[in-house]
Amino acid sequence: SQIALEELPGVGPATAEKLKEAGFNTIEAVAVASPSELATTAEIGESTAAKIINAARQAADIGGFETGDIVLERRKMVGKLTTGCTEFDEMMGGGIETQAITELYGEFGSGKTQLAHQLAVNVQMDREHGGLNGSVIIIDTENTFRPERVAQMVKGLSEKYGMELDPEEFLQNIHVARAYNSNHQILLVESATDLANELRDMGKPVRLLIVDSLMAHFRAEYVGRGTLADRQQKLNKHMHGLLRFGDLFNACVVVTNQVMAKPDAFFGDPTRPVGGHVVGHTATFRLYLRKSKGDKRIIRLVDSPNLPEGEAVIAVTTAGLTD
Numbered sequence: 001s002q003i004a005l006e007e008l009p010g011v012g013p014a015t016a017e018k019l020k021e022a023g024f025n026t027i028e029a030v031a032v033a034s035p036s037e038l039a040t041t042a043e044i045g046e047s048t049a050a051k052i053i054n055a056a057r058q059a060a061d062i063g064g065f066e067t068g069d070i071v072l073e074r075r076k077m078v079g080k081l082t083t084g085c086t087e088f089d090e091m092m093g094g095g096i097e098t099q100a101i102t103e104l105y106g107e108f109g110s111g112k113t114q115l116a117h118q119l120a121v122n123v124q125m126d127r128e129h130g131g132l133n134g135s136v137i138i139i140d141t142e143n144t145f146r147p148e149r150v151a152q153m154v155k156g157l158s159e160k161y162g163m164e165l166d167p168e169e170f171l172q173n174i175h176v177a178r179a180y181n182s183n184h185q186i187l188l189v190e191s192a193t194d195l196a197n198e199l200r201d202m203g204k205p206v207r208l209l210i211v212d213s214l215m216a217h218f219r220a221e222y223v224g225r226g227t228l229a230d231r232q233q234k235l236n237k238h239m240h241g242l243l244r245f246g247d248l249f250n251a252c253v254v255v256t257n258q259v260m261a262k263p264d265a266f267f268g269d270p271t272r273p274v275g276g277h278v279v280g281h282t283a284t285f286r287l288y289l290r291k292s293k294g295d296k297r298i299i300r301l302v303d304s305p306n307l308p309e310g311e312a313v314i315a316v317t318t319a320g321l322t323d
């Protein structure tokens, strides 16, 4: 945003400083905060906080209504990124959508990181080959990004399409940052926004933002019941930051998520994604990845605003993800 925090009515230099320290660096971040959250971090009264939030919402021009035709105009821009697997693409109505968060959840080794790598390659292809001519930003929280794996997948695509693709070029369009804790992870979405603005000006628009994994730091840092509300509030802010990125740059946002055992499950699958309703409600598409025989993986579309539930089988091979 072009407007400084200090320009908001009720925000003096001292308050602005406290807000920034707490991670509210922009008008947008303040606009989506809750009054109690802001009141606590900035040491101001709740009614003052509510006034500041309202002013920020007006300044950031969010939270307003828009007419259906405007929404339709934006929807027309939605791009679909191929997964490289026919069944999987069909289940997704053509591919992974831009302007949406797609959550990949599943056990360790189920293929979440593999799929993330494959999408980081595919998105760079032209539209004829299911890509979006885009570059990629990856927020890596578990140190599992592997350039060697990207190179293998580029080689796989070269063979699939009979084209000469240069792995080096693909790697140059993938921007990776390690996130060292949950605060850093949230801040990296802001840095990603700055970087994406630069890349857009350079004619290399970011069409894919990956967070792998979304919850690892949050789970490690917020242990015990008393901290859950704090965690969820921060997570909510993070998820909305991601959604905004997707809208702003017409990009796919893909997050990976861990699972935990559901203690009360007598029937069906006893696992569920972590992150509670905050992640559940903000993720537009939820995909459940499961190991099957050998290199096969089963992908289940669990939640979608406009597609039926379904399953697709894929294979994780050295050349990448295939049918």
Ligand code: ADP
Pocket (backbone or CB within 6 Å): 106, 107, 108, 109, 110, 111, 112, 113, 114, 115, 149, 152, 316, 317, 318, 319
């Ligand atoms: P997670 O869901 O934990 O992120 P991964 O995406 O890291 O899981 O999946 C790891 C699995 O992917 C490995 O167990 C292996 O089966 C497969 N895999 C990883 N690298 C390769 C490769 N180069 N060739 C074939 N399969 C691979």
Ligand code: MG
Pocket (backbone or CB within 6 Å): 112, 113, 114, 144, 212, 256
């Ligand atoms: Mg992984």
